[in-house]
Amino acid sequence: VPTERILFELFLIFAAAKLAGEIFERLRQPPVIGEVLVGVALGTHALGLIGHTPVHEVVQELGAIVLMFMVGLDTRLDHIRAIGGRIVAVGTAGIVLPFLSGLAFVYATEGGLDEAVFIGAAMVATSVGITARVLSDLGVVDSLESRVILGAAVVDDILGLLVLAIASGIARDDISPLGVAGLLVGAVAFVVLVGGLAPRVVRASASKIEAAVIPRGPLVVALAVCLGLSALAGLVGLAAIIGAFLAGMAFAEVPSWRLEAQVAPVYELLVPFFFVVTGTNVDLGVLTEWSSLVLVAAMTALAIAGKLIGCGGAAWGMGGRSATIVGVGMVPRGEVGIIVASVGLAEGIIGPRLYGALVAMSILTTVVTPPILKALFKERARPPPRERHPRTDEIEGIGG
Amino acid sequence: VPTERILFELFLIFAAAKLAGEIFERLRQPPVIGEVLVGVALGTHALGLIGHTPVHEVVQELGAIVLMFMVGLDTRLDHIRAIGGRIVAVGTAGIVLPFLSGLAFVYATEGGLDEAVFIGAAMVATSVGITARVLSDLGVVDSLESRVILGAAVVDDILGLLVLAIASGIARDDISPLGVAGLLVGAVAFVVLVGGLAPRVVRASASKIEAAVIPRGPLVVALAVCLGLSALAGLVGLAAIIGAFLAGMAFAEVPSWRLEAQVAPVYELLVPFFFVVTGTNVDLGVLTEWSSLVLVAAMTALAIAGKLIGCGGAAWGMGGRSATIVGVGMVPRGEVGIIVASVGLAEGIIGPRLYGALVAMSILTTVVTPPILKALFKERARPPPRERHPRTDEIEGIGG
Numbered sequence: 063v064p065t066e067r068i069l070f071e072l073f074l075i076f077a078a079a080k081l082a083g084e085i086f087e088r089l090r091q092p093p094v095i096g097e098v099l100v101g102v103a104l105g106t107h108a109l110g111l112i113g114h115t116p117v118h119e120v121v122q123e124l125g126a127i128v129l130m131f132m133v134g135l136d137t138r139l140d141h142i143r144a145i146g147g148r149i150v151a152v153g154t155a156g157i158v159l160p161f162l163s164g165l166a167f168v169y170a171t172e173g174g175l176d177e178a179v180f181i182g183a184a185m186v187a188t189s190v191g192i193t194a195r196v197l198s199d200l201g202v203v204d205s206l207e208s209r210v211i212l213g214a215a216v217v218d219d220i221l222g223l224l225v226l227a228i229a230s231g232i233a234r235d236d237i238s239p240l241g242v243a244g245l246l247v248g249a250v251a252f253v254v255l256v257g258g259l260a261p262r263v264v265r266a267s268a269s270k271i272e273a274a275v276i277p278r279g280p281l282v283v284a285l286a287v288c289l290g291l292s293a294l295a296g297l298v299g300l301a302a303i304i305g306a307f308l309a310g311m312a313f314a315e316v317p318s319w320r321l322e323a324q325v326a327p328v329y330e331l332l333v334p335f336f337f338v339v340t341g342t343n344v345d346l347g348v349l350t351e352w353s354s355l356v357l358v359a360a361m362t363a364l365a366i367a368g369k370l371i372g373c374g375g376a377a378w379g380m381g382g383r384s385a386t387i388v389g390v391g392m393v394p395r396g397e398v399g400i401i402v403a404s405v406g407l408a409e410g411i412i413g414p415r416l417y418g419a420l421v422a423m424s425i426l427t428t429v430v431t432p433p434i435l436k437a438l439f440k441e442r443a444r445p446p447p448r449e450r451h452p453r454t455d456e457i458e459g460i461g462g
Numbered sequence: 463v464p465t466e467r468i469l470f471e472l473f474l475i476f477a478a479a480k481l482a483g484e485i486f487e488r489l490r491q492p493p494v495i496g497e498v499l500v501g502v503a504l505g506t507h508a509l510g511l512i513g514h515t516p517v518h519e520v521v522q523e524l525g526a527i528v529l530m531f532m533v534g535l536d537t538r539l540d541h542i543r544a545i546g547g548r549i550v551a552v553g554t555a556g557i558v559l560p561f562l563s564g565l566a567f568v569y570a571t572e573g574g575l576d577e578a579v580f581i582g583a584a585m586v587a588t589s590v591g592i593t594a595r596v597l598s599d600l601g602v603v604d605s606l607e608s609r610v611i612l613g614a615a616v617v618d619d620i621l622g623l624l625v626l627a628i629a630s631g632i633a634r635d636d637i638s639p640l641g642v643a644g645l646l647v648g649a650v651a652f653v654v655l656v657g658g659l660a661p662r663v664v665r666a667s668a669s670k671i672e673a674a675v676i677p678r679g680p681l682v683v684a685l686a687v688c689l690g691l692s693a694l695a696g697l698v699g700l701a702a703i704i705g706a707f708l709a710g711m712a713f714a715e716v717p718s719w720r721l722e723a724q725v726a727p728v729y730e731l732l733v734p735f736f737f738v739v740t741g742t743n744v745d746l747g748v749l750t751e752w753s754s755l756v757l758v759a760a761m762t763a764l765a766i767a768g769k770l771i772g773c774g775g776a777a778w779g780m781g782g783r784s785a786t787i788v789g790v791g792m793v794p795r796g797e798v799g800i801i802v803a804s805v806g807l808a809e810g811i812i813g814p815r816l817y818g819a820l821v822a823m824s825i826l827t828t829v830v831t832p833p834i835l836k837a838l839f840k841e842r843a844r845p846p847p848r849e850r851h852p853r854t855d856e857i858e859g860i861g862g
Contacts, residue, residue, distance in 0.1 A: 066693065080682050123469065278730050286480060292469055302469060327678065
């Protein structure tokens with residue numbers, strides 16, 4: 063594919079996403095839904111105007127990274143640490159129910175144990191991107207519910223990584239307890255070390271960073287750390303966005319740099335690529351058969367119920383509405399579910415029918431969440447802030 | 463190449479470029495040279511830490527686009543139009559001498575007429591990126607000399623496109639006057655129409671753009687237009703950066719949007735990719751043979767002399783120092799020279815020896831320019847502004 067063609071597609075993605083965002087915003091719907099639908103309409107499975115190349119995957123990933131970095135900038139380590147117990151509880155509870163219900167359902171209706179275990183594993187993964195975007199659009203990233211969701215999503219990603227490793231190992235008959243343990247140690251060490259140390263390192267070296275001669279030294283250092291930790295997270299098997307989120311959280315320690323205002327233009331440019339390219343992966347064709355439709359409906363219902371009951375239940379001490387917000391926020395499977403499904407198809411663990419159902423479930427859980435989340439926050443009657451990214455120091459006192 | 467690997471390389475490119483920029487800035491050298499050298503050192507021809515994939519090409523292109531968009535934002539159409547005659551004279555003069563001297567030299571020393579005509583064509587192209595970056599770093603984009611250089615580079619690109627089309631046509635023996643005329647009409651129409659109309663369209667629709675509901679409406683529209691015009695420029699055969707430059711110039715009409723301040727973070731993120739990836743294309747291996755070294759030295763001398771005498775001569779009416787600045791500013795061949803050389807090699811018009819010499823000439827003309835340009839502007843004793851991108855309204859009265 064020549065560079066000119068890619069350039070045209072990047073223009074198309076960006077312009078169409080922003081246009082759709084504008085229309086959805088005027089209809090008082092979450093703009094992110096418009097961006098995903100643009101991808102569905104223009105992607106390879108529909109109009110075919112947007113292809114799927116490594117370039118598309120990289121801009122998609124960069125969009126997700128900038129999104130989670132921005133969300134991290136709104137998240138203080140102290141605030142997360144103060145609710146650590148609840149975060150672990152919600153994250154863990156959100157794994158058990160979807161895994162067991164997915165496993166049981168597929169084993170009972172469709173076939174082999176290998177398949178069933180894999181589907182269970184695929185039902186587990188939370189894609190925090192869409193929830194994070196809705197929280198960001200609503201200006202409530204620093205609310206207690208948001209902090210529980212964001213923290214639990216990190217726990218979720220670690221456990222999901224393990225479950226998937228075990229499920230793939232079972233299917234390939236070469237499961238190694240040592241390998242799984244190594245994966246766990248690496249992932250936990252990354253999150254604990256980076257999450258715990260990076261904020262201190264940033265605070266301690268703030269004056270040195272400010273002494274940089276190149277323009278916008280703090281922004282440049284923050285972006286470099288964000289890219290570096292994203293790559294490192296990928297290296298230990300976690301999602302790159304976990305690294306980006308932790309990087310953002312580290313730089314949230316120096317509010318005087320006003321990094322949110324500086325990153326905002328980069329956010330506006332890159333984040334749409336994440337949602338549009340995610341949309342292009344959707345193949346509505348799987349929904350044309352009746353039996354598939356039933357399968358999709360059942361798996362989607364289980365996927366929603368599993369997170370809602372598991373996460374919402376573990377968060378019940380926060381009060382009914384807050385627990386519901388947490389449960390709903392953990393529902394989307396997004397691109398994570400689609401990626402897991404692709405791995406299962408490529409390795410021959412699941413067939414095209416279950417693959418299609420997983421993809422459809424991932425999309426449906428992703429599309430239903432934003433309006434519900436928006437409504438739940440709205441009923442709490444906080445005036446929606448006009449500017450998407452209030453400065454950290456402005457919203458400091460609002461949350462919790 | 464998996465996405466994790468690409469992510470790591472993007473981190474490496476960004477971090478190394480900024481570190482080199484910081485070091486060069488402290489040594490009072492142009493930081494852009496540090497960025498190019500990082501690419502040379504880490505690229506496939508040296509340490510091999512940075513590969514060459516379509517992703518690298520796209521981020522390189524995006525960096526160049528943002529760079530030229532930013533430069534365009536500092537350029538008012540009125541200021542360009544007022545010096546239109548001089549711009550056309552400088553651009554045209556910069557074509558004739560390099561073409562004829564390159565042709566004559568290679569025909570006399572190396573071989574066939576086809577090769578000689580192609581080398582002449584390859585000597586023609588100006589890569590305005592490096593000059594634009596130096597002007598931007600020095601904060602003198604709105605000076606009279608800068609405006610002449612930027613305008614003449616557009617003229618240069620149109621004429622260079624034609625010369626190359628003719629040279630390739632001669633080498634392939636299928637030159638069509640109609641095809642060449644069509645190319646000329648398309649390129650000129652694009653520049654005249656877009657350059658003349660876009661600023662008016664932006665001014666006329668400013669209030670509508672401001673009424674957008676999505677955050678940062680003006681920035682979003684400007685970025686969309688920038689990507690769109692870049693793609694369109696590529697479509698008519700021009701360099702994409704011409705489209706980006708014209709887009710920037712169009713939005714320079716609404717200084718109250720402060721787009722420079724908003725684009726600056728995007729600039730800091732993406733522009734280094736242009737210079738580092740450009741550096742990775744350099745193969746210092748071609749400089750190891752004695753006879754090649756002589757060839758490179760001769761071609762580089764002709765390339766420099768051709769622009770210096772041609773462009774400087776056509777700008778002589780501006781005074782000696784200003785004419786020298788214009789001449790020096792047009793010297794770099796950069797990635798344009800390398801791309802032309804690659805086409806010639808791929809189509810079998812030139813051999814590896816002349817290819818290596820063209821690449822080396824492109825790099826050398828690119829590396830010698832920034833320090834000289836910096837020194838020439840410094841001698842004019844303007845206090846170098848601390849912030850790289852002064853707001854348009856602040857520097858309005860300085861230039862010319």
